[in-house]
Amino acid sequence: MRVLIVDDHPMYREGLVATLSRQPGVTVVGEAGDGAEAVELAVRLAPDIVLMDLHMPVMNGVEATGRLMAELPGVAIVVLTMLESDDSLAAAVRAGARGYLLKGAGRAEIVRALEVCRDGGAYFGPNAARALAGLVGAESRRTVANPVxxxxxxxxxxxxxxxxxxxxxxxxxxxxxxxxxxxxxxxxxxxxxxxxxxxxxxxxxxxxxxxxxxxxxxx
CATH class of the missing domain: 1.10.10.10 (Winged helix-like DNA-binding domain superfamily/Winged helix DNA-binding domain)
Structure with a gap:
């Protein structure tokens, strides 16, 4: 599994690189500090998974996710962020993210999310899953109420x-x-x-x- 890590905090990013590089079957092919760099590297390196932060300079993670879906529709985007608002979750999912975790997630959960999303599934942490269920219900109600x-x-x-x-x-x-x-x-x-x-x-x-x-x- 080839992984590109995207986060604008160097120490956190380096920690992720070190942690994931020790996992069997995981190869960290690159790292980026903003969304624009992530798009450039992903197009060049063709990772299986992009582990994406949301709040970054130059280009945020949601916009980068949308760009990557247009350029590399087969890549899986897993969001790993401090942002736990429904708005950030909804924006990431609409852009094409398959997974959404908060930065408090442990190593085992991150690896599990990467594996599930690599295999074509979707993975959302417990809080994100509950929020997503509510958003889906609200979106369905809006669609029924506003066929306009x-x-x-x-x-x-x-x-x-x-x-x-x-x-x-x-x-x-x-x-x-x-x-x-x-x-x-x-x-x-x-x-x-x-x-x-x-x-x-x-x-x-x-x-x-x-x-x-x-x-x-x-x-």
Missing amino acids: LPELTEREVEILDLMARGLSNAAIASRLYVSDKTVRNYVSTVYGKLGVTDRAAAVARARDAGLGSGPPGAR
Whole structure:
């Protein structure tokens, strides 16, 4: 099993490298300190697994996961992070992560997650699994309640909903763990598909469709 380790804290990253290198059947093929470097190395080294932190400079782990899914759809991404919010979990899963662990996870659990995800399965730590179950249920309820704007993708509807809740592009980017540029691109696409030219018109369409209910930042 070829593993690429991605974390912006050198000491923690070095500890992971040392720990995993001692595991039978595991080869650490590289390490990266940010998401952009992770994408570059993964394309060059073709690992089986990328062990990915989320909060990093240059490019965060969610955006890097999405890029890797586009470049190397066969690679398995396992998130290992300090972030335990539902938003970070949802963003990582939507980007394509197969596993999600908190940094308090022990060596045995990390190795188990890598093995399961390498073999095509999914692995979520206990807290993440409970949160994910709740998110899936909430998403199903939203889909049933809002079969609207069929011209938009699920992600575009999500962006539009947050716009209608009053979030700025920067706030949406922070909430979804993507770059400001990525949000701007989505917003432009939404304008085009809805046939509107500004944010106010897009928000009006969103509210007509039942999106945007609740205070800013609510989901």
